[in-house]
Amino acid sequence: MKTSNITQWLKNAAKIAAINAGIFLGLFLLVELGLHVKSPNQNPLLGPPFVKSAFRVHVPVYSHSLAANFDGDDLWGGRRYHIRTNALGFKDGVNRDVPLRSDRRRILFIGDSFTEGAGLPYEQTFVGRFAAAFPDIDVLNAGASSYAPSVYFMKIKSLLDAGLQFDEAIVYVDISDIQDEAIYYRYGPDGTIQWTNFEKKCTSPEATLVIEPSWWARPFYILEYLEKDRFMRRALKDVRNVSVAELRKPGMSYAPDRDRASWTYDAKAQCYGPMGIEGGIAKAIENMDRLHALLSERGIPLSVGVYPWPQQLLYDQENSRHAQIWRDWCANKCRKFFDHFPIFFAYKNAHPDFLKDLYIWTDVHYNERGNELLAQDLIAKYR
Incomplete structure (x- = not known):
């Protein structure tokens, strides 16, 4: 493939990627805006133990x-x-x-x-x-x-x-x-x-x-949810592998x-x-x-x-x-x-x-x- 063709292909790919990124960012911000309007004081994506239970x-x-x-x-x-x-x-x-x-x-x-x-x-x-x-x-x-x-x-x-x-x-x-x-x-x-x-x-x-969410996740409900979901999944995985001997150590369950x-x-x-x-x-x-x-x-x-x-x-x-x-x-x-x-x-x-x-x-x-x-x-x- 000629150098000029490669260059043109890279430009087209970059343009498509930029358009897709722009669309994704726009949809992300639109969903965030909707979530904040619907629930201005509490992240509706989160349940207990991260927020107060409606129950x-x-x-x-x-x-x-x-x-x-x-x-x-x-x-x-x-x-x-x-x-x-x-x-x-x-x-x-x-x-x-x-x-x-x-x-x-x-x-x-x-x-x-x-x-x-x-x-x-x-x-x-x-x-x-x-x-x-x-x-x-x-x-x-x-x-x-x-x-x-x-x-x-x-x-x-x-x-x-x-x-x-x-x-x-x-x-x-x-x-x-x-x-x-x-x-x-x-x-x-x-x-x-x-x-x-x-x-x-x-x-x-x-x-x-x-x-507490990271500084970069704090303004966004979706990012806060993803970060805390990742934390909880990791914590639960660790819990499943804990032995009885570990749980009987001082301060444990x-x-x-x-x-x-x-x-x-x-x-x-x-x-x-x-x-x-x-x-x-x-x-x-x-x-x-x-x-x-x-x-x-x-x-x-x-x-x-x-x-x-x-x-x-x-x-x-x-x-x-x-x-x-x-x-x-x-x-x-x-x-x-x-x-x-x-x-x-x-x-x-x-x-x-x-x-x-x-x-x-x-x-x-x-x-x-x-x-x-x-x-x-x-x-x-x-x-």
């Missing part, structure tokens, strides 16, 4: 809840899952209206993220499985992430004041409730619940992941020093503020006493359930202090006490890979199998 909403009286009649996806630790809520803002199998009265027997569950069923659709959670096992019962799940006895009392009181009727309440008290009562929840002057970290030197590993879990076997566990572990326990019991009195006035029986975190299976005993506290509290107050520690310890003793079998990997929450095991035990003990 979780603020409630002035008892701090927070789930959005009513939500039907969409949410993320938990990189797991995308589909969620539906009913008209009360309770996680449910379908979007549905919930009348204040029901012709069927009605049971209200409440607890924190374990009861909500973090990372799983309703049907795979232990509450959803319980509902499927008892189709004649109208099951309501009022649980949500980070609840504690202060919220159990205030939320149920709010529901009762609004006229909601139910025949029984089942409260699943979480191990993290003690720290939540010690440093995260306070009653304000107006009697509503304030939810924040009152012990600033302590940070929860469940805190929202904040990743399954370490013995994880403050939210270690109080049951370590009296010197940190991050419980001036109130301390014993103060957190006393406050949790005080609020459960208030809840029991509230329900007793209305003739509504109360049951309580407990279950182990990975730390209890690794470093604690079957008759954990957590189980002891709520078994003793329930003695003259509860219709039933559901102690799920034995079934989980039995599984641990029979299955070397119990952590991967039962928990979302690197997380303390139950996966589908863990929820199934808890549900089977609950259903058997409830009948």
Whole structure:
């Protein structure tokens, strides 16, 4: 090919490339403009943990809840899952209206993220499985992430004041409730619940992941999304390859020093503020006493359930202090006490890979199998 022809071909190729680049840049800027007009304050391409979830909403009286009649996806630790809520803002199998009265027997569950069923659709959670096992019962799940006895009392009181009727309440008290009562929840002057970290030197590993975009990505929603998506994919790949030994090292997910879990076997566990572990326990019991009195006035029986975190299976005993506290509290107050520690310890003793079998990997929450095991035990003990 002659030099003049090569030169002309290169000029044509450069011209075509420039035109294509111009078209691409124009479309990119046009899409960016549309995204910024539609959502000027928040990148609509991002979901949790990078931005606030539309699934979780603020409630002035008892701090927070789930959005009513939500039907969409949410993320938990990189797991995308589909969620539906009913008209009360309770996680449910379908979007549905919930009348204040029901012709069927009605049971209200409440607890924190374990009861909500973090990372799983309703049907795979232990509450959803319980509902499927008892189709004649109208099951309501009022649980949500980070609840504690202060919220159990205030939320149920709010529901009762609004006229909601139910025949029984089942409260699943979480191990993290003690720290939540010690440093995260306070009653304000107006009697509503304030939810924040009152012990600033302590940070929860469940805190929202904040990743600042690079300077070149900051002005553009699309570039910010691509950068954070790349970060998350790499992080999840690294997580899948982490060994149990690594996760048991100090500061890691399954370490013995994880403050939210270690109080049951370590009296010197940190991050419980001036109130301390014993103060957190006393406050949790005080609020459960208030809840029991509230329900007793209305003739509504109360049951309580407990279950182990990975730390209890690794470093604690079957008759954990957590189980002891709520078994003793329930003695003259509860219709039933559901102690799920034995079934989980039995599984641990029979299955070397119990952590991967039962928990979302690197997380303390139950996966589908863990929820199934808890549900089977609950259903058997409830009948």
